[in-house]
Amino acid sequence: MDTRSPIQRLAAAPNAAEAADTAREAVDRVRRHKVLRSQSARVTAESQLRGARASAALGSLSEAGTDWPLEEVRRRTDLGDEDGSGLLRGALRISGELGTLAPVWKRSPIQALSRMHLLAAAGHLDQDRVGRPSGPEAAVTLTTLANELRDPAAAEVPAVVVAAAVHAELLVNEPFGWGDGLLARAASRLILADRGLDPQSLAVVEAGHVDVGVEKYLDAARDYATGTEEGLATWLGLYAEAVELGARESLAVCEAIMRG
Template sequence: MTVVDPLHPLLNLGEVAELHESARAAIAAVHRRPVSLRHPEVTGSESVLRGARLSTLIDGHDIDLGSEPAGPLGQAISCYSLLAPGKLESSARTFGRAPLQVLARMDVLAGGDGVPVAAAGATRLRTLTQVIVGGAHDGLLPQIVHGEIASAQIFGPRSGLVARAACRLAAVHSGFDPRGLAVPESYLNRHRREYAMALAGFGGGPEGVGVFLELMFRAWEAGAAEAEAIAQAAA
């Protein structure tokens, strides 16, 4: 029986298909580097830490990198800990079969109670779960997970943090970034206003979704460049 991918038509929006291919090629190149093949945990660990720090900045928090992680930074590091090399494989496997369990855990680690803030949020999560479990386009799935959680503020003020961490985990699960090496947060942090506007338009129809997807694939390509720099430093 043919399985219909509900996300595949989104590739026809704007420059989505081209940007997806460019981002995928950049990520694949990083994965082929000798240090990434021999010691992916080295690049992966630094990628996760940078992602957590940058995610804190994206949400507008000031952080002191010289002090012990606490407050928003500590919560971000806890949330992103599910992406750490020692937990990544298990987290991705659970995400593929029970995504609500992982998303609730991320929210708890971010300081929440793991429960969507409204009934509408719970409904959207159930729909999103069907897409994740049912299988969807490897590159589009992470971005839709990100957009749905963040734009609808499903977990209240923690939604952006949970969305970015979940996006990266979905990319591991789908095979778009199988070792979790890229750091898309670097681009999102540098383009915060554009990112906020894209999220605001995400729920406004196909055009808004296309703009968000284009932004995200640019972020992934830039995140691959960040991973490349990490790999070069570790070589």
């Protein structure tokens, strides 16, 4: 039986070094863009909006996503009760608080995840289910993950590997029972920022996953859940590709801002 933590297992994947290099090079290209000298907050805000829309489109292993056009998301002030509006509303609420969630995540990942679930599920689930793990086993999953993040050994693991591991664990185990995909993607964004890969949260990694393909994304999560070396490598490779594509989208945002 493999007793290594999810982070350490993924760090041992044969493509871990390549994934880390791919992600770092892609994000560094964005971070060098000259528009960030004066417009970094604007690029971050646009990344978070696009990320929320894409995150809602991705859904999770147990719930279908909802794909709203970006300009409609930008324009609408009330999503109403349309199909999938709850998931998109939750994604936008989380996105709007990522800045305040960052220090909470650093101090207590479980508290940050509970807050995210409260934001996502308020008005959608019964009050006694909001912000709480779905049961004792789910609570153990969250505690174990939080302990792994605090393990000094995790500090030596590349940020993209840590983010991919936490993302997959939340996506596969679904500890809150609803909206876990939203939480998984928001948590991975916070990790990329907290661990220095993307401190300004520029890359639209969620959109990168959509570009790769929703079914391919979900299939890769299922591959990860097998625990095999091949399954872990498949997930990590896809995650690194999504970071690369998400960085490319952020570059396009920078260029659009420059053009006015």
